[in-house]
Amino acid sequence: MAIAENIATRAQEVVNRCRRLAEFSESAEGTTRTFLSAPMRRCHEEIGGWLEAIGAEMRVDPAGNVRGFYAGDKSGAPRLLLGSHLDTVPNAGAFDGVLGVVLAVALLEELAGKRLPFSIEVEGFSEEEGVRFGTPFIGSRALVGRLDDELLKRVDAGGVSMRRAIEAFGLNPGKLQEAVLQDDVLGYLEFHIEQGPVLESLELPLGVVEAIAGQTRMEFTFSGRSNHAGTTPMNLRRDALAAAAEWIVAVEQTAKSVQGLVATVGRIEAKPGATNVIVGEARLSLDVRHKLDEIRVSAASSLIQQAQQIAASRGLSARHALLNQEAVAMDSFLVEEIEEAIRKSGCTPQRMTSGAGHDAMILAEKVPAAMIFLRTPGGISHDPAETVETEDVAKAIECGLHLLEQLASSREFLKRTSRA
Numbered sequence: 001m002a003i004a005e006n007i008a009t010r011a012q013e014v015v016n017r018c019r020r021l022a023e024f025s026e027s028a029e030g031t032t033r034t035f036l037s038a039p040m041r042r043c044h045e046e047i048g049g050w051l052e053a054i055g056a057e058m059r060v061d062p063a064g065n066v067r068g069f070y071a072g073d074k075s076g077a078p079r080l081l082l083g084s085h086l087d088t089v090p091n092a093g094a095f096d097g098v099l100g101v102v103l104a105v106a107l108l109e110e111l112a113g114k115r116l117p118f119s120i121e122v123e124g125f126s127e128e129e130g131v132r133f134g135t136p137f138i139g140s141r142a143l144v145g146r147l148d149d150e151l152l153k154r155v156d157a158g159g160v161s162m163r164r165a166i167e168a169f170g171l172n173p174g175k176l177q178e179a180v181l182q183d184d185v186l187g188y189l190e191f192h193i194e195q196g197p198v199l200e201s202l203e204l205p206l207g208v209v210e211a212i213a214g215q216t217r218m219e220f221t222f223s224g225r226s227n228h229a230g231t232t233p234m235n236l237r238r239d240a241l242a243a244a245a246e247w248i249v250a251v252e253q254t255a256k257s258v259q260g261l262v263a264t265v266g267r268i269e270a271k272p273g274a275t276n277v278i279v280g281e282a283r284l285s286l287d288v289r290h291k292l293d294e295i296r297v298s299a300a301s302s303l304i305q306q307a308q309q310i311a312a313s314r315g316l317s318a319r320h321a322l323l324n325q326e327a328v329a330m331d332s333f334l335v336e337e338i339e340e341a342i343r344k345s346g347c348t349p350q351r352m353t354s355g356a357g358h359d360a361m362i363l364a365e366k367v368p369a370a371m372i373f374l375r376t377p378g379g380i381s382h383d384p385a386e387t388v389e390t391e392d393v394a395k396a397i398e399c400g401l402h403l404l405e406q407l408a409s410s411r412e413f414l415k416r417t418s419r420a
C-alpha cells in the first residue's frame with residue numbers, strides 16, 4: 001500500500017472536520033455535547049455523509065453509537081474496530097475523542113476503495129465522559145454487554161433516566177443486545193490526543209499507550225437541614241454546604257499526601273440554593289485516580305470515611321454512589337505493531353501510561369485493544385484551548401496506514417479471534 005502524497009491535505013481536512021463537529025453544541029458558546037443530546041444527531045448526520053461517500057454502511061446502535069462498516073476483501077472477513085467517542089465535557093475543546101473518529105474515517109478515505117483481509121468498523125461512541133449521568137463509557141459498555149438495567153435506571157440532572165433518554169432519541173433500549181460485539185473482532189485501535197505534556201516535552205509527535213490508569217468516580221450527598229439564614233444561630237445549624245466544603249479541603253489534602261494520586265471534586269450542587277437559606281442538601285462529584293489500583297481504592301475508601309466523620313461531627317448524614325474502573329493493560333502484540341508503524345512514519349515511539357480514561361479500557365475486556373497518542377500542545381485538554389498540530393495529524397495518518405498494512409499482512413494477527 002503506497003502512502004498517498006496528499007496526506008498533508010488530508011490532515012488539514014481532519015482538523016477542519018473536528019472543528020466543524022465542535023459547532024454542534026448544546027451551548028450557544030463553546031462546545032458541550034452530552035449523551036444523546038440534539039447536537040449529537042447533527043454529528044451523526046455529518047459523519048454519515050463522510051461514510052456514505054466511501055461506501056461504508058452506517059448504523060446507529062441502540063446505545064447511540066455510530067457504527068460505520070467498511071467491508072473486507074471477502075464476505076465473512078473478521079473485523080477491526082477503529083474509533084473513539086463523540087460526546088464532550090462542558091465547554092470542551094474540539095479534539096478529545098472526536099479526533100479518533102475523524103482519523104478513522106480519514107484512514108478509510110486513504111484506502112481509496114482498497115479492501116483488506118479484514119473489515120473495518122468505525123466506532124463513534126455516544127458517551128465516554130460521564131457528564132450527563134455521572135457514568136462514563138456508556139457507549140463502549142454497550143459493546144461489551146455491560147449496559148445493564150442498573151445503569152439504565154440512572155437519572156440525569158433533569159430526572160430523565162438513561163432508558164428514557166435512549167427512547168427519546170428514537171432508539172430501543174430493549175434491543176441493546178444488537179450493540180454487543182460478535183466473535184469476529186480482531187481488535188480495537190484508538191487514536192487520541194495525549195491530553196498531557198509528556199510527548200511535547202520530549203518533542204515527539206506520537207506515543208503508544210501501554211496501560212490506562214484506573215479511576216473511581218463517586219456522587220456524594222451531604223444531607224442536613226435547610227433553614228432561615230437570619231434566624232438560625234451558628235451553633236444550631238446543620239449546613240450541608242459547610243460540611244461539603246470541609247470535605248473538599250480534606251480531598252485535596254489526602255491527594256497531596258500520596259505520590260501520584262489525583263482527586264478532584266468537579267461539580268457541586270447546593271439546595272435549595274438561595275442567598276438567605278442554609279443549604280439542606282449538597283451533592284458533589286468525586287474523581288480519584290492513581291496508576292496503581294490498590295492506592296486508588298484505599299484513597300477512595302479513606303475519602304468516604306472522612307465524609308462520614310465530617311457529616312457525623314456536624315449532625316448530618318452522608319451517602320455515596322460508587323463506580324470503579326480498574327487499570328487496564330493494552331494488548332502487547334498491538335503495542336509492538338504500533339511502535340513499528342510509528343518508526344516507519346519517521347518518528348520515535350514513546351511508550352506511556354494514560355492518566356485519562358478511554359473507551360479502549362472497556363473494549364480491552366473483550367478484544368485486544370491499543371491506543372496511539374498525539375502530542376497535545378501545552379498539554380491542555382477539557383478546555384476550548386485544546387488543539388493539535390496538523391503535522392502531527394499527518395504523522396498519525398501515516399502511522400495508521402502503516403499499521404493497517406502491517407496487520408493486513410500479519411498471519412498472527414489474522415488468526416486471532418475475539419475473547420467476546
Ligand code: GLV
Nearest residue numbers: 129355356357358
Ligand atoms: C476522560 O476524559 C477522563 O476523564 O479520563
Ligand code: MN
Nearest residue numbers: 089096129382
Ligand atoms: Mn475527555
Ligand code: MN
Nearest residue numbers: 085096097128
Ligand atoms: Mn477522550
